Amino acid sequence: MTSVATPGLENAPTTHARLLAWVQEMADLTQPDQVVWVDGTDEEWERLTGKLVDAGTFTRLTAKPNSFHCASDPSDVARVEDRTFICSVDEADAGPTNNWMDPAEMKAVMTELYRGCMRGRTMYVIPFCMGPVEAEDPMFGVELTDSEYVVVSMRVMARIGSAILEAMGTDRPFVPAMHSLGAPLEQGQNDVPWPCSDTKYIVHFPEERAIWSYGSGYGGNALLGKKCYSLRIASVMARDEGWLAEHMLILKLTSPQQKTYYVAAAFPSACGKTNLAMLEPTIPGWKVETLGDDIAWMRFGDDGRLYALNPEFGLFGVAPGTGWDTNPNAMRTIDQGNSVFTNVALTDDGDIWWEGMTDEPPAHLTDWKGRDWTPASDEPSSHPNSRFCTPITQCPILAPEYTDPKGVPISAILFGGRRKTTIPLVSEARDWNHGVFMGATLSSETTAAATGAVGVVRRDPFAMLPFIGYNAGDYFQHWVETGKAHDSTKLPRIFYVNWFRRDADGGFLWPGFGENSRVLKWVVERLEGTAAAVETPVGHVPTPDSLDVSGLGMTREQVEQALRVDKDEWQAEVPQITEWFEKFGDKLPSTMWDELEILKSRLA
Ligand SMILES: Nc1nc2c(ncn2[C@@H]2O[C@H](COP(=O)(O)OP(=O)(O)OP(=O)(O)O)[C@@H](O)[C@H]2O)c(=O)[nH]1
Ligand SMILES: O=C([O-])CC(=O)C(=O)O
Numbered sequence: 001m002t003s004v005a006t007p008g009l010e011n012a013p014t015t016h017a018r019l020l021a022w023v024q025e026m027a028d029l030t031q032p033d034q035v036v037w038v039d040g041t042d043e044e045w046e047r048l049t050g051k052l053v054d055a056g057t058f059t060r061l062t063a064k065p066n067s068f069h070c071a072s073d074p075s076d077v078a079r080v081e082d083r084t085f086i087c088s089v090d091e092a093d094a095g096p097t098n099n100w101m102d103p104a105e106m107k108a109v110m111t112e113l114y115r116g117c118m119r120g121r122t123m124y125v126i127p128f129c130m131g132p133v134e135a136e137d138p139m140f141g142v143e144l145t146d147s148e149y150v151v152v153s154m155r156v157m158a159r160i161g162s163a164i165l166e167a168m169g170t171d172r173p174f175v176p177a178m179h180s181l182g183a184p185l186e187q188g189q190n191d192v193p194w195p196c197s198d199t200k201y202i203v204h205f206p207e208e209r210a211i212w213s214y215g216s217g218y219g220g221n222a223l224l225g226k227k228c229y230s231l232r233i234a235s236v237m238a239r240d241e242g243w244l245a246e247h248m249l250i251l252k253l254t255s256p257q258q259k260t261y262y263v264a265a266a267f268p269s270a271c272g273k274t275n276l277a278m279l280e281p282t283i284p285g286w287k288v289e290t291l292g293d294d295i296a297w298m299r300f301g302d303d304g305r306l307y308a309l310n311p312e313f314g315l316f317g318v319a320p321g322t323g324w325d326t327n328p329n330a331m332r333t334i335d336q337g338n339s340v341f342t343n344v345a346l347t348d349d350g351d352i353w354w355e356g357m358t359d360e361p362p363a364h365l366t367d368w369k370g371r372d373w374t375p376a377s378d379e380p381s382s383h384p385n386s387r388f389c390t391p392i393t394q395c396p397i398l399a400p401e402y403t404d405p406k407g408v409p410i411s412a413i414l415f416g417g418r419r420k421t422t423i424p425l426v427s428e429a430r431d432w433n434h435g436v437f438m439g440a441t442l443s444s445e446t447t448a449a450a451t452g453a454v455g456v457v458r459r460d461p462f463a464m465l466p467f468i469g470y471n472a473g474d475y476f477q478h479w480v481e482t483g484k485a486h487d488s489t490k491l492p493r494i495f496y497v498n499w500f501r502r503d504a505d506g507g508f509l510w511p512g513f514g515e516n517s518r519v520l521k522w523v524v525e526r527l528e529g530t531a532a533a534v535e536t537p538v539g540h541v542p543t544p545d546s547l548d549v550s551g552l553g554m555t556r557e558q559v560e561q562a563l564r565v566d567k568d569e570w571q572a573e574v575p576q577i578t579e580w581f582e583k584f585g586d587k588l589p590s591t592m593w594d595e596l597e598i599l600k601s602r603l604a
């Protein structure tokens with residue numbers, strides 16, 4: 001193919017040969033009007049946000065500095081799991097939980113979609129690094145996109161721009177991450193505020209460590225450093241190199257005795273990671289600081305302990321339910337500005353609002369679809385998966401260790417889901433393999449973070465169902481091996497939590513949010529060997545007296561209900577777990593069947 005002289009390609013600010021060749025190839029294929037190398041400066045931010053305002057995509061907020069309201073097309077508001085593919089060479093490597101297509105076949109299909117798909121638009125080249133660029137082995141990526149929204153959001157969510165390109169030198173490896181909205185503009189054609197395509201593909205080539213995304217501008221589908229790189233591709237790297245890439249928050253907990261502990265927690269999308277990561281303890285003397293709210297990369301240190309690092313640079317948080325009562329630190333973070341709010345409501349005085357931000361809704365709003373809204377309206381003002389995108393460095397309780405490339409040593413890992421029944425408020429695994437069993441059988445109700453039905457209970461192993469970039473059976477095995485390969489006295493202890501259990505009237509049994517500090521306290525006291533527990537068929541559960549519920553106003557019966565292990569409810573889980581495990585055939589580690597047998601015999 002002869003190269004068209006696309007403006008922006010001749011004088012590229014790099015001599016990285018593989019990068020230049022790839023950008024050229026993709027520009028030839030997609031035919032943008034120009035190529036722009038993203039430098040990450042304030043001037044660039046001004047220019048691009050200005051362009052988005054002119055396009056009607058953004059509305060500049062008057063009530064918050066340097067912040068924007070954004071409305072997306074109502075068809076493009078969440079991750080599309082049914083359009084997400086792991087295109088490994090061998091189908092078996094994608095496993096029974098991923099969509100698969102032969103990589104050559106997928107490339108043929110997508111190449112035709114990409115052909116000319118950036119006509120009338122600009123191709124932006126975004127050099128990025130997940131985690132500190134000062135790391136020994138910086139984790140580079142380059143995203144090509146025709147979306148200004150993606151460029152602006154990537155600047156918040158990852159370390160991007162000239163400094164990264166420079167650090168990539170002439171030959172450092174990087175993950176190529178190709179993205180297009182799939183909405184070319186013909187000559188004279190007017191643009192729409194949120195271009196996207198009805199055809200969507202979110203595709204990963206694990207052997208090549210490459211990402212191809214088409215048709216969506218929404219966060220998890222389009223900000224390719226996040227779920228696509230840092231979980232799906234990174235989980236493959238982690239399997240090959242002996243580390244862990246997980247859907248986990250990271251927090252630092254300081255006890256009244258000034259002892260510090262680092263905790264990681266895996267909850268499915270829209271199940272409480274951001275809230276727990278920024279929690280304001282309600283119990284005196286305890287302090288929480290934030291390290292990460294969504295993704296943890298964990299490697300063993302020379303001292304045999306597991307160290308966790310947050311590869312991200314921003315927070316892409318669920319807006320509804322975030323308020324001064326529930327997550328004041330998130331409110332303080334966004335109040336500083338420099339943020340993008342997508343699919344929330346706009347107030348008459350140039351601010352944003354969503355359900356749960358304040359007790360009293362404003363008398364009038366413009367809803368996320370641009371319609372007049374009052375408290376009498378039938379629909380919520382904001383989409384349930386509306387998001388705030390804000391710099392993590394603005395978080396007032398960000399732990400100073402956040403920038404340390406070595407990460408922090410994890411003492412406890414929590415798994416959690418959204419279950420109305422069955423799962424007690426907290427239980428502790430007997431040992432590592434039992435903890436892996438808890439992770440492998442984790443279940444949760446589906447949420448609005450992905451398209452499809454909401455509220456359906458499904459297995460979501462390690463909160464990674466949509467994010468494991470290879471065979472989930474091999475992934476369980478990787479966790480088992482990780483435990484075997486390391487000193488068991490230094491491994492994190494594993495716990496399973498559920499903030500979402502309901503009483504007979506449908507109300508939450510546990511107040512949640514800041515009160516979850518009481519559960520963190522019990523976890524620490526378990527680590528220190530001071531908290532009592534009863535051994536149940538599903539692990540060690542607090543005695544009602546060992547959980548600090550002082551001043552909560554819960555009756556003893558309510559506490560017991562929150563902690564209850566009901567044998568009938570668990571008996572009903574057994575066939576579901578069996579059916580789940582059978583999916584994996586001989587890929588399922590035999591230890592998982594052993595753990596299921598232990599559960600069965602303890603329930604008998
Ligand atoms: N009842 C109750 N709701 C909670 C609690 N923690 C979080 N939530 C609500 O659950 C929803 C999701 O919480 P987030 O903290 O944003 O969830 P997340 O895991 O970070 O979600 P993603 O960013 O999609 O991965 C919000 O509406 C919260 O208000 C809790 O302890 N109890
Ligand atoms: O990835 C996204 O779009 C948002 C998110 O955090 C999730 O869905 O888990």
Ligand SMILES: [Mn+2]
Pocket residue numbers: 270273274293294316317318
């Ligand atoms: Mn979150």
